[in-house]
Amino acid sequence: MTTATVPTRPLDPADRRAAVAEPSTGRGPGRRPATTILVTGILVVVAVYFLVPVYWVVVAATKTTDDLFGTNGFLLGEHFALLENLGAVLTYNDGIFVRWFLNSVLYAGVGALVATYLAAAAGYALAKYRFRGSNLVFGLVLGGVLVPGTATALPLFLLFSQLGLANTYWSVLIPSLVSPFGLFLCRIYADATVDGSLVEAARIDGAGELRIFHTIGLRIMTPALVTVFLFQLVGIWNNYFLPLVMLSDQDLYPITLGLNNWNSQTDRLPEFYELTTGGVLLSIIPLAVAMIMLQRFWRGGLTEGAVKA
């Protein structure tokens, strides 16, 4: 959560392109080349830092166990075994990996969607309605941002055990449905972008509060919602500790837990290295797709804001 920023991320390449095209932003070609080189250099270093592990995974997934340790980690090995490895990943133990994959899609997809909707509704309400205790509610939620999810996993487990919900889909899904950070972001964003007079106008036209929220609020808040959705999606997808304590039936495992099980076999059984690296490769694909597909909504939202201002 500490790395979270507001949705207008100034270093997003897309933004920069947009900014360059618009001289009035002050970032035009008139800048000194030294600064450009410096900034570009830093960005290149950052990009390399983030992309090298991905590159390694891709290369490692193409190797046999022999090659994995016998050849340079950043070059292709002697045998190109990508298809064999992926085949092994998908068929091992009657295709349990596919099951884990679908579980992750379920936990992360449904969890992120519902969490985004709830965060939007609550954030909108806190921003647009004045009622007694609204600041108290907001303060409590802010407190929630400060408590890491790992710290709440154990109390949740004890609670869910009492309810008889431990080791079910619900035990991972329900805690994923709320996002204090998302609420925080949505309130700030709704405050800044959903104009009070717009809401007033809708009321005069006879729209109900729910309809105003759904047809006006949600649309204006789209950039923030995309951010919340992505954060929550990545958060749930990568969550390890909560499913670890909650689940003991491997048919319910998400990918993180399953891959870790495979990885702990490598102590004694080196063939699990291929299964693990192949599985990791497959597991980053959905996140990459989600990022690439959704990032344009960020930009779209930003221009909207610019016009209004």
Add this chain to the structure above:
Amino acid sequence: MRSISRRELLGLGLGAGAAAVLAGCATPGTTSVNAQPVVPAARSGEKVTLTYWAWLKDLQKVADVWNARHPDVQVEVAWIPGGNAGGYQKLYSALAAGGGPDLAQVEMRTVPEFMLVNGLVDLTRYGVEEHAEKFDQTLWSQVSFAGGVYGIPQDSGPTGMYYRPDLFEQVGAEVPTTWAEWAEVAPAFRDAGIMIDAFPLSDTSVFTAHAMQAGATWLRTAEDGWEIDMASEVTLDVARFFDKAIDDGVVSTSLNPYSPGWFAAAADDKIASLVGASWGDALLAGVSGAEGKWRVAPAPRWDHGYGSSFIGGSTSAVLANSKHPQEAMEFAVWLNTDPEGIDAMIEHSGIGWSPARDYIGQARQQPSEFFGGQRYNTEVFQPATQEQNPDWQWWPITQQTFNILADGFRTKATGGTLVDAVVAAEQRTIEVFRNKGLTIRKAEG
């Protein structure tokens, strides 16, 4: 074993969890299941379903062998992450919630830690003694504390020496049978640009195995608490030996055995031998182009102590919240001593050395193609199990002591010594014991 009163057990921290706050998930104030009435066995004809949480792969296939024979006692296996990779955390959470499986895979070295949170059933209350003679006695003593038995040994790893005859021939060295000979031949390898072995600074279980082989016993239970003798002369001698080996540059400290770098060096003919556990055989097979190049010999000996040692090892432990401890124990005994169970565990789960006294497994009696036709299991590892330190005991904070020791060992790179690290680790272990409210004193002598 002599019997110890309940009060004394409290001092050992093995009977009461009141003082234990383990990773924030212990249940302070719980009472020991071993003070409550014995759970009667299921009536004949009653259906019992046991759950077993383990990180061995495909253990369900092994359990299915049992299930086919025992329609009334069915075993369901849940595959959980490895102990320190989250498995123990999961077990502690489940125990704290009053649930959890009937059986769980718990490493030998972690058994006392589970006892500290009242997590394990004392199996002597369910008549486990009648099965005692089916097991390797050294391993049996490692699950026996203060007159109780807290787990059924499941696998272990007797040590031997894997070596490369071609590399020994290349430098004109004989395969050492003692550590003194080992130290004599080691420089010849160094001069040829080869390492005779690696000494991992971060995985102290290897150093511990060497000390164990030399005859050290770091901790033992006494009548009034724990007695620590970690920085004994025996252990310090071993530390001095490897201090010198590292200073002389004959062992690698950067290549942990079975790490990617080690695999690469081994594939490049830069590693001449490895004193390691029997389960290393499957891992050596992962070295590129290694087929037929390696052989196995008994581990070098110290001039005192024992012929072998062991690294790793786990148990099938019956957990405190089990509703059917009797049946759980019987399954665990079958799993780990019946030839059918052992063979199935070797085939499906790839377990380490079987703890059964009379049967090492069908597959392990055959000559090995990988080791050039050598019957290394019957030649080396089976005799090795007869020559292990029978006095060794694990303690409630074994993993923490290992970590403390590793932190000390890492200073070797910046001028520290293993000897100093051992002395400091003993002191620190004593402090941690006392912070947990456990009684401990330095052994006299």
